Amino acid sequence: MPLSESKSREQIHTRDIQCQGFKREDGLYDIEGRLVDTKTYDFDNVDHGVIKSGQPIHHMLLRLTLDEELRVHDIEVSTESGPFNICADIAPSFEKLKGLTIEAGWRRRVLERVGGVRGCTHLTDMLLGPMAVTAFQTIAAARARRASADSDGNPPRLIDTCHALSSTGPVVKRDWPEFHVSESDEIKPD
Secondary structure, eight states: OOOOOOOSOOOOEEEEEEEEEEEOTTSOEEEEEEEEEEESSOEEETTTEEEOTTSOSEEEEEEEEEOTTOBEEEEEEEEEEOSSTTGGGGGGGGGGGTTOBSSTTHHHHHHHHHSGGGSOHHHHHHIIIIIHHHHHHHHHHHHHHHHHHTOOSSOOTTTTSSSTTOTTSHHHHHHOGGGOOOGGGSOOOO
């Protein structure tokens, strides 16, 4: 169902985030993200003079190199445009993410290393949201093949990660009936 019709309005800002996932010939995966912020009007900027309508105020690139376990082998950061001349200077801080795995606790560990003044809000937000999700989407098929081949009797990790994959829902009942839980079987809180 589409959104309802909006009131009359004027566009002011656009944030464009694109993420892509690639399998490399060496068996690793590259997850690349690009963030571009633009305004629909010209404005003054102390470090850059006038920023023209449509000219990026933020243009940032990220590449995570991961294995099938979602462990970070490498990270590359580039700030092509930022509101301050020093924005690109923080790029080396992101090296602190090497060795981390995108799993439970990812958000906390990323913020400990590159949150606040230790990083860049825009790059960190990309890592926490769209880049992590793109990594899962890119590597999910390889992980699923391996998981089905190495079946240990545990439910797939996807179960109960969202509404559609609820252990009580129709998708789990259809695709993993052995892990489906009827709502009457759920333990009810006291």
